[in-house]
Amino acid sequence: MSVADRTQSMPVAAARPVKAEAPPWWERRAVYRYGFVALILIVWEIVGPFISPIFFSYPSLIAVAFYDLTVSGDLPFYLGQSLEVMFYGLSASLIVGIPLGIAMARFQRLDWALDLPINALYATPLVAVVPLLVLWFGIYLKAKIIVVFLFAVFPVLINTYQGVRECDKNMLEVARSFRSSEWRMWQDVLLPFAVPYIIAGIRLAIGRGLIGMIIAEFYTTISGLGFMITRYANMFEMDKTFVPVIVLMVLGVSLTSILKWVGRKIAPWSAANR
Numbered sequence: 649m650s651v652a653d654r655t656q657s658m659p660v661a662a663a664r665p666v667k668a669e670a671p672p673w674w675e676r677r678a679v680y681r682y683g684f685v686a687l688i689l690i691v692w693e694i695v696g697p698f699i700s701p702i703f704f705s706y707p708s709l710i711a712v713a714f715y716d717l718t719v720s721g722d723l724p725f726y727l728g729q730s731l732e733v734m735f736y737g738l739s740a741s742l743i744v745g746i747p748l749g750i751a752m753a754r755f756q757r758l759d760w761a762l763d764l765p766i767n768a769l770y771a772t773p774l775v776a777v778v779p780l781l782v783l784w785f786g787i788y789l790k791a792k793i794i795v796v797f798l799f800a801v802f803p804v805l806i807n808t809y810q811g812v813r814e815c816d817k818n819m820l821e822v823a824r825s826f827r828s829s830e831w832r833m834w835q836d837v838l839l840p841f842a843v844p845y846i847i848a849g850i851r852l853a854i855g856r857g858l859i860g861m862i863i864a865e866f867y868t869t870i871s872g873l874g875f876m877i878t879r880y881a882n883m884f885e886m887d888k889t890f891v892p893v894i895v896l897m898v899l900g901v902s903l904t905s906i907l908k909w910v911g912r913k914i915a916p917w918s919a920a921n922r
Contacts, residue, residue, distance in 0.1 A: 740793065807852070858900050
């Protein structure tokens with residue numbers, strides 16, 4: 649047997665996948681993301697003591713105040729009140745906003761009827777409506793839930809509507825040509841296309857819902873994180889005033905990050921969730 653024949657008869661080893669080299673540590677996204685936050689905290693800690701404590705505070709004092717308020721039970725108690733309002737208001741906005749956005753996108757007459765009222769309400773500064781809601785629904789839990797609902801429902805509704813309307817018409821024609829039922833068309837075409845839009849709308853609704861929650865607590869009963877901000881600001885205890893503010897920031901970032909992770913799991917094809 650010749651050398652060429654022996655070479656052809658030898659088994660060919662399977663090609664091994666080449667792993668991409670990891671970038672150096674100074675080019676990684678986490679370094680810039682968390683490093684810049686650390687830089688802000690360091691500068692804040694250095695500059696803070698030189699500013700009057702009546703008007704400002706700095707991270708080490710805020711950390712001590714956070715510990716004290718947690719151990720005393722004040723922070724968990726008021727945070728629980730705010731989370732209750734946020735949960736009910738945001739849940740109601742999803743229950744109403746997603747189906748209504750889908751219905752408006754699919755039924756033209758409903759779209760014609762509701763387009764102007766929804767745009768008018770969305771363009772109205774909702775802060776101006778809060779005193780009216782307090783007069784109509786009282787100063788307790790119901791009024792606060794309605795305020796959060798009004799702040800959060802429009803991003804969900806509008807993004808859902810836009811996601812369904814922006815679906816590729818060619819894909820819909822292909823589905824119809826294969827005689828897909830309405831349910832199969834939703835399952836295979838419309839919903840996968842609209843899911844990234846819906847997730848983006850919920851992420852916007854979280855931020856607006858937190859704003860509505862604090863505004864509602866300013867105007868209604870003395871409760872929640874809004875009460876903590878007002879109480880300690882009036883007493884010029886800036887370290888304790890910053891605690892609920894930072895808790896709100898962490899809560900908003902955490903909720904949107906969790907939602908972004910969920911979006912990557914259920915809609916990995918969307919660039920918005922990367």
